Amino acid sequence: MTFQGSLRFALRMALGAGAVVLVAVVALIDRSQRLDLLHPELVTGWVLLAAVVFLALLNVRKKLSMVPVGRASDWVAAHVVLGVVVIVIYAFHARAIWPSGYELALALLFYAVILSGLIGYLLQRMAPASLANLGYEVIWERIPAELADMRERIEASILECARETGSEVLPRLYREELAWYFRRPRFVLASLVGTGASSSWVHHRLDSVSIYLRGKEIEHATFLRECARRKVHIDRAYAIQGLLKCWLLVHVPATYGFLVLVLWHLILVHVYLV
Amino acid sequence: MSSIPRPQRWDRPFDENMSDDDVARLLAFPAFADIDAARFPDQIPLEGIVHNDSRLLHFAPGEVVVREGDYGNSAFLVLEGTVSVVLAPGLPASMLGRSSSRKRGFASAFSQLWRNRNDVPEVRVYERRSQAAASSQAAGVTMVDIAAVKQGNSTVQLGSGRIFGEIAALARGPRTATVIADSNSVLLEIRWQGLRELRRFDAGWRERIDRTYRANALKVHLGEDPLFAGLPPEALEKVAAATLFETYGSLDWNVQFKRKSGSESRDVPPIVAEGDYPDGLLMIRGGFARVTRHIGNGERSLTYLSAGSSFGLDELYRMWRGEPGISLRASIAPLGYVDVLRVPYFILVEHVFPNLTQPPQDNLHEAYERPLTDDSLMEWAIDERFINGTRTMMIDLDRCVRCDDCVRACASTHGGNPRFVRHGKQHDHWMVTNACMHCIDPVCMIGCPTGAIHRDQATGMVVINDESCIGCQTCANSCPYDNIRMVEIRNPLGDIIADSATGRPILKASKCDFCYEQPGGPACVRACPHDALSRNSFAELAKLAELR
Numbered sequence: 001m002t003f004q005g006s007l008r009f010a011l012r013m014a015l016g017a018g019a020v021v022l023v024a025v026v027a028l029i030d031r032s033q034r035l036d037l038l039h040p041e042l043v044t045g046w047v048l049l050a051a052v053v054f055l056a057l058l059n060v061r062k063k064l065s066m067v068p069v070g071r072a073s074d075w076v077a078a079h080v081v082l083g084v085v086v087i088v089i090y091a092f093h094a095r096a097i098w099p100s101g102y103e104l105a106l107a108l109l110f111y112a113v114i115l116s117g118l119i120g121y122l123l124q125r126m127a128p129a130s131l132a133n134l135g136y137e138v139i140w141e142r143i144p145a146e147l148a149d150m151r152e153r154i155e156a157s158i159l160e161c162a163r164e165t166g167s168e169v170l171p172r173l174y175r176e177e178l179a180w181y182f183r184r185p186r187f188v189l190a191s192l193v194g195t196g197a198s199s200s201w202v203h204h205r206l207d208s209v210s211i212y213l214r215g216k217e218i219e220h221a222t223f224l225r226e227c228a229r230r231k232v233h234i235d236r237a238y239a240i241q242g243l244l245k246c247w248l249l250v251h252v253p254a255t256y257g258f259l260v261l262v263l264w265h266l267i268l269v270h271v272y273l274v
Numbered sequence: 275m276s277s278i279p280r281p282q283r284w285d286r287p288f289d290e291n292m293s294d295d296d297v298a299r300l301l302a303f304p305a306f307a308d309i310d311a312a313r314f315p316d317q318i319p320l321e322g323i324v325h326n327d328s329r330l331l332h333f334a335p336g337e338v339v340v341r342e343g344d345y346g347n348s349a350f351l352v353l354e355g356t357v358s359v360v361l362a363p364g365l366p367a368s369m370l371g372r373s374s375s376r377k378r379g380f381a382s383a384f385s386q387l388w389r390n391r392n393d394v395p396e397v398r399v400y401e402r403r404s405q406a407a408a409s410s411q412a413a414g415v416t417m418v419d420i421a422a423v424k425q426g427n428s429t430v431q432l433g434s435g436r437i438f439g440e441i442a443a444l445a446r447g448p449r450t451a452t453v454i455a456d457s458n459s460v461l462l463e464i465r466w467q468g469l470r471e472l473r474r475f476d477a478g479w480r481e482r483i484d485r486t487y488r489a490n491a492l493k494v495h496l497g498e499d500p501l502f503a504g505l506p507p508e509a510l511e512k513v514a515a516a517t518l519f520e521t522y523g524s525l526d527w528n529v530q531f532k533r534k535s536g537s538e539s540r541d542v543p544p545i546v547a548e549g550d551y552p553d554g555l556l557m558i559r560g561g562f563a564r565v566t567r568h569i570g571n572g573e574r575s576l577t578y579l580s581a582g583s584s585f586g587l588d589e590l591y592r593m594w595r596g597e598p599g600i601s602l603r604a605s606i607a608p609l610g611y612v613d614v615l616r617v618p619y620f621i622l623v624e625h626v627f628p629n630l631t632q633p634p635q636d637n638l639h640e641a642y643e644r645p646l647t648d649d650s651l652m653e654w655a656i657d658e659r660f661i662n663g664t665r666t667m668m669i670d671l672d673r674c675v676r677c678d679d680c681v682r683a684c685a686s687t688h689g690g691n692p693r694f695v696r697h698g699k700q701h702d703h704w705m706v707t708n709a710c711m712h713c714i715d716p717v718c719m720i721g722c723p724t725g726a727i728h729r730d731q732a733t734g735m736v737v738i739n740d741e742s743c744i745g746c747q748t749c750a751n752s753c754p755y756d757n758i759r760m761v762e763i764r765n766p767l768g769d770i771i772a773d774s775a776t777g778r779p780i781l782k783a784s785k786c787d788f789c790y791e792q793p794g795g796p797a798c799v800r801a802c803p804h805d806a807l808s809r810n811s812f813a814e815l816a817k818l819a820e821l822r
Binding site: 062065068132241 | 801
């Protein structure tokens with residue numbers, strides 16, 4: 001391992017150790033204050049708030065890529081570790097799974113953040129390999145352009161087929177069925193689960209008309225099959241990449257919503273309860 | 275179907291204005307008058323070389339002819355006047371009109387947060403730049419005070435009939451010195467294609483070029499090799515005198531490579547073949563060579579050689595030890611082009627082997643014993659010529675979540691426009707993206723008319739001086755990997771800046787500069803949240819094995 005690699009390994013280990021120490025300290029304070037009939041929620045609450053603010057800083061780090069404020073991967077590692085710690089501190093602080101009143105909304109947002117974070121973490125671990133195994137890499141933003149380009153070539157091929165053979169089979173098939181398929185990513189859920197629905201749908205239709213094809217038409221149908229194979233990959237890439245982006249649409253807004261309610265919670269606690 | 279005549283070598287001469295009278299005058303010049311024109315083939319006549327591969331240049335006193343560190347593609351023959359070669363340590367970069375490589379401070383880097391216009395990329399404050407350019411022209415970016423230069427530096431004066439710049443041109447290396455015109459001078463610039471033919475067909479030119487190389491560079495080169503490092507000067511002299519220069523492949527490999535859609539052909543005649551009798555040590559001086567061994571019905575790449583590597587030492591040593599039936603165990607073939615020094619066996623017997631305390635390491639056997647599929651990444655990197663890169667951007671697709679944080683980080687450190695595309699060729703789970711690889715052999719520099727694309731002297735990165743880039747696209751067309759893009763520039767209002775004469779947009783070459791001015795190194799690497807993106811050199815084979 002290189003020196004830099006060793007340093008980063010040591011940093012990750014220190015992160016883990018720091019998390020354990022933090023949880024132990026919070027647990028000790030919580031226990032001792034409870035025994036003294038004090039309000040440990042105040043301490044755990046402030047620690048929780050500090051941790052959540054630090055977690056939210058990851059988004060700020062992403063905007064500061066031009067300054068050397070540590071590698072994003074180290075920030076993510078800290079984010080994951082602290083995210084787990086936050087669950088434990090929350091348990092000490094809330095002491096209830098379903099609180100009542102506005103605190104239920106606070107708890108629900110917290111669960112949404114945690115759950116979406118966990119799902120996001122798992123997705124980020126598993127999805128990249130599925131994408132890599134497709135063997136066809138496409139940039140998410142380029143998918144509409146890729147499909148438009150594919151449609152253009154298919155339509156040119158269909159027109160050429162009609163001109164060359166005078167047959168209506170492939171033009172009709174395209175107009176009646178395939179145009180819908182190639183217009184945009186289809187079978188998103190099925191592609192995500194990997195049922196093969198996209199592939200069987202298009203190949204079933206091509207197989208159905210294959211008995212009406214002769215000579216040059218078969219060449220054009222072969223080209224269509226090739227495009228269909230690519231379209232299946234695009235559908236799957238769209239589904240997986242979409243999912244990789246979608247979880248953040250829950251995680252980030254839920255975090256900000258949670259922080260707003262936390263602010264409200266702070267005001268209420270310090271004005272009425274303390 | 276329409277048809278056009280097959281493109282020919284001299285369809286576009288180096289100088290469109292070179293007249294027949296100019297050519298006649300040049301052929302009467304001693305450097306050409308002594309050449310036996312009959313030795314040149316009919317399709318490449320001497321007159322044709324002078325007419326099409328050279329151009330006449332006029333320099334005023336103090337004007338910089340070539341700059342140290344620039345990569346050259348031509349040599350110069352002094353016709354009239356004199357020029358001065360500035361010897362080491364040479365002139366400071368600030369005098370040579372290059373961008374400085376000073377790193378930004380933290381505050382300056384941070385200020386990019388609000389200075390970058392993400393809605394309008396590639397903004398240039400052109401009025402201010404024009405004034406700056408005008409004032410720098412007056413101050414003399416390419417003009418130096420020749421008297422001051424001579425006072426502060428050692429110089430060598432070259433007069434009429436002297437040639438310079440031929441080594442950098444033929445080896446595609448950097449210029450080793452800055453040359454400045456002393457007086458009003460007329461120089462003939464001969465592009466490397468023509469120079470190569472002159473060297474090939476005329477013994478006088480060949481001898482002149484080889485003699486210069488022997489006098490200046492060969493002994494230094496040999497002395498840097500551990501095999502010859504300890505030799506006394508007189509022995510080194512003998513080694514240098516007996517060493518042969520050989521060049522294989524094509525210097526314009528990038529053109530052929532691009533034509534074949536970026537894949538290295540394996541049908542290249544070998545320099546030496548497996549089973550051949552070893553007659554000398556082959557030392558790679560420049561370029562690359564593939565080491566292969568026959569397997570089944572193909573050739574398996576065991577490794578590749580680059581500048582500083584050598585081939586055949588183990589076999590020669592075993593032959594010297596008296597082992598019978600020694601032959602080469604592998605072939606080597608040029609990858610694009612390769613410059614080779616061949617040190618004859620008898621020289622090694624006389625000066626090297628008796629001093630060796632240990633037999634040379636046999637790495638080939640170990641390479642051959644590796645499982646066949648272990649080499650697939652290397653085979654691919656060789657075929658795609660990614661071995662040329664020193665900072666190749668590789669993305670581990672098994673880790674990459676396609677979040678584009680790397681692209682955004684690049685954009686936010688480069689005026690709102692990313693300098694790479696997160697797309698590229700794939701092998702297994704590795705993607706080599708379309709980002710500048712900062713090549714060992716940066717063919718993009720060849721032909722840049724202003725020297726805007728150059729190696730940063732402090733970091734060695736290949737960078738573009740935006741102010742001197744004229745948007746000619748030569749570098750973008752030369753890059754075999756399509757890693758240079760031409761971008762339209764805009765004023766702060768977001769309007770495209772156009773050429774006042776033609777109304778066409780002004781273009782600038784844009785590519786990854788490895789964040790050489792940013793504190794903390796390349797932003798793309800730092801921004802990757804999953805450590806999926808790394809910048810690697812395929813030359814580090816150990817690292818390659820780790821990656822695999």
